[in-house]
Amino acid sequence: MAQVRIEPWHEDDLDLLRQLNSPDTRRHTGGPEADEQVLARHDRYVHFADTGQGCMFTLALPDGARVGSVGYWAREWRDQQVYELGWAVLPAYRGQGLATAAVRAALDVVRARRDRRYAHAYPSVDNPASNSVCRKVGFTLLGETGFEYPPGRMMRANDWRLDLTAPPTGS
Template sequence: MAQAHLEPWHERDLDLLRQLNSPETRRHTGGPETDEQVLARHDRYVRFADSGQGCMFTVVLPDGARAGSVGYWAREWREQQVYELGWAVLPAYRGKGLATVAVLAALEVARGRRDRRYAHAYPSVDNPASNAVCRKAGFTLLGETGFEYPPGRMMRANDWQLDLTAPPTGS
């Protein structure tokens, strides 16, 4: 299993966000954003930890390489307050279990807040890698759903749910 740790998103992570904005990485999430959108996203990520609504993290390898992002944020889903999780890993680091390690670490942070029962992830039905991460991290597939992402664009997504009050079961 891959090894990595999470660091809260920082000003120095703008280059990483630009790398994650590639057509390949954003293929299942509406495609690349404009530089203006990336700068706005970066600013939101930097300020997010202070909001109390979640946190974005940089996935950092033992050698210090910044390999991806993962985060959780508060949202309402089907009349419940839940956390949504999202992640991205640079192509050079895919296929090594890094996304699963990062998601499990972010879930532990969200679990420690003790303010939501459930976490959800909504990967595209056409994204086998992210759906596999959900399965490996211990989420339960609730089924397909229509999901708006990016804003203004509906996509078919799988609704994965994890009970934050249950003991961790992911690998």
């Protein structure tokens, strides 16, 4: 199992967010954002846990290197209150199971809240790595759907759902 821990997003994580704002990392999510958008996103991430609606985390390796992000947030989906999860890993650290381990850790946090039955993830149908993460952590594929992300841009996404009341799967 990949060695990674998740830590709440901090003020000093702006450089990581700028690294994650690369064309390669953002190719399935609308492309890179302008720096003012990155600064606004960073501010939202820093203060997000205070809202009670979710939390953004960094992925930290045992040596302290910050190599990605994972988060969850409350949303309404098809008349249900659910949590949505999203994640990103820097290119140099992909293929090591870090996203899978981080999503499992974030799901542990979400399960402990005990206030929603389901979590969803909506990776692009063209993103095999993120769809694989969903499979590995036990999400069920409900099918393709139109999904607006970023705001104003429709994409084809897979709708993956995980029952938060069921025991975690995988190791």
